[in-house]
Amino acid sequence: MTERRLSLLLLLALLALTGWALTLGTAPLTPSMMVAGLLPDLFPHDDPRLAMVMQEIRLPRVLLGLVVGAALGLAGAALQGLLRNPLAEPSIIGTSACASLGAVLAFYYGLAADFSLALPLAGISGAALGTLLLLALAGPAASTLTLILTGVALSSMAGALTSLALNLSPSPYAVTEIVMWMMGSLKDRSMDDVLLASPFVLAGCLLLLRAGRGLDALTLGEEAAASLGIALPRLRVQVIAGAALAVGAAVATAGSVGFVGLIIPHLLRPLVGHRPSAVLLPSALGGAALLTAADIAVRLIPARSELMLGVVTAIIGTPFFCTLILKARRQA
């Protein structure tokens, strides 16, 4: 299948899922009410709550899901290309944990309340620092083992520092808040959150999408790629900065949602012949679709309180993770 056809299919799936997600919510709305809420100018309705529910509650949630999902899917695919390892995923290699740490610190010091950009910026700084540390520790073409061990080390460090911040936190309730936030959720986000995260995610995604040729050349290893005129230091900076922008902003607004960047490229790679550049755009679309689907599942699965998004993606993602480990073991 060509990259373009796959992207088109994913886009169709994405549209369907987006439509479905818009129909879900606590308020019992009929389809005509939903349409009236979304397009009040075309279909006037006398209940002002309709427009509020559709435009200010459901729409931002769905949009944020698309933005965050695309960021995670694309960052996963690009990092995998750079590190040439299908297990390189923001949550496995510690990028997400470091982004969380940055965001928790912003929470902890109250920066997030004073300055709305503080949260995404802190998340991005955390993600960038984490990825740089990973590269410094694991090296540019890390083996699966090194990569995972480094990821474990980074995640543990970020986790420990997060716990420290929580321990030092004056209120047990702030702890609950932060712990819940870290499990990831798109619940009750507003258009402000969408507008805050989108520019960073968009900038990050553009950087990552433009790295395709370099990632393709890296298939042959670093020396061959360099001999083909690929400036490797620039490529590394480009992918790390792109992933940090996208993942940092995504984690800062939606909490840590893992495995999206692992599942989606893993599923799509065989369909486009494993070429790293061909996996990029489909992974962004697929990531958006997966996160939207997970957010639908969160609301459909009956539970006392809404399931956390990160929990659902982790439950879906772990089998993929195990499959990839088994595969890597067979190849070793």
Add this chain to the structure above:
Amino acid sequence: MILRRAMGMALVGTMLSLPAQAQEDTRRVASTALCGDQLLLTLLPPARIAALSAQAVDPGLSDAAARAQGLPVLPADAEGFLWAGADIVVGSDRGDSQTLSLLRRLGVTVVRMPPTNSFADAMEQLRSVSTVLGAAEVGQALASDNEQQLARLLAERPTDPPLAAYYRPDGGSSGQGTFMNEALTLGGYRNLAAEVGQSGWGRLDLETLVLHPPTALITAYFDRPGWSLRHKFSHHPLFRRLAASRPTIALPGSLVACSGWPLIKGIAFLAAARPPAGDHHD
């Protein structure tokens, strides 16, 4: 002209936001969590309650569970509250900040009820929240009644209060700076966790318990199976032996789940169950 119109609008706004004395307040109120539920169920007529949290109907946690029967229960999300027609939402500061800020954006009045750590703060919160809810008189009366009850209890407080160790099933206790420490002190006890210098809701370990044998053990939520992963703590042989050899006061969780109302009932319960002070020998 424009100025006059703006002033006129401002005036109308003020009038709308103030509940007219003569007219009955019909604004509907929802709560995201247990402690807000307790206030709503005590201060407001059922017709004004738009939604309660799921815990409101749990008799093990909710003192007003009986009154909550039949009232709407909703998960804490913005859409549900908006659709239920809530004009005011009482939040808890426990993981609902996104929901509350979205609701505020949508024009809903939001009252945050962060946990208080002293009885005086709790009464102040009770008065201010009830004013926002348009139930200032009922709230004022409830607070005064709480304060009078407390004054009576304090008058009977012994000069030499017994030492008590408070436990939740996970081994967690409550040290300095917690409302549970306040409840124990006001109820006429010395709180072991606070006396050994602990603060916050951390664990009071068995060694401390053995080194400083308390006169009484006070337990809460031990009747709730599966309440905690570390429920095993309450089955520890040492703990059971210590518990068997001294008065153990099982405090109903519904009386001490919140830092404000109805904590006075918990304090009264503690005072009524208080054993005389004295050194205890195992």
Add this chain to the structure above:
Amino acid sequence: MMSIPLLEVHTRPLLARDRRGGGERMLLEALRLSVAAGEVVGLLGPNGAGKSTLLRQIAGQQGAARVLVNGQELAGLSTTARARQLAYLPQSSELHWPVAVAEVVALGRVPHRSGRGLTSADRQAIEQAMTATSVSDLARRPITSLSGGEKARVLLARALAVEAPVLLADEPIAHLDPGHQLQVLTLLRRLAGQGMAVLVVLHDLGLAARWCDRVVVLHHGALVADGPPAHCLDDGLLARVYGIAATRGLRDGAPYLVPWEAVRP
């Protein structure tokens, strides 16, 4: 035979910090090297002599050697323009994804491409490279499913698709069976016959003597011999550099050599 050299290299001394001694160790001394169009030059020397280092220097990946192709300094060129002048086949043939053979060969066109798609010139170059290395039949196979010999040919095709006048190949026949070794060397000869300058690192002295126009021998980072194999690979050099003695002979008038036994240098 000696016309204007197609490839001309002047290296500066390259030192490496010695981790144990604390001092500095000479990786590669200053040396001059040239390869003419149509020539296959074998780069020889025992392990650690500096062969790969020299090749990496020429490829512009390490140190700052002065490299001229067709008399043009490469230092002033952009990385892509430089990549169009030198095709480099590194020693480690890493392949990280099961990409189709045609896609791997197409990577050779990276220095030529500006947009996303392949131009007809790109397609032609890819096809020619695949035909020359006889890997056209494998075009759709994932590269990871190929045998060692097939893989070596595909990687060579990738280097040929660059259509550079110079080919630098670091041990392209290591890990290949004799049949495939001869196939690759025949191919290198043919490329030289088409006007390329080929510089190839080899370990097999017998094959080097038979297939190279010239050999360049490195020892402890210094150039110790440069000339026709029969002349350079004499008993003294073999004993001094490799610590071996060889047995020699003639077949159809061409000299051959087989490493025979280890000797004290």
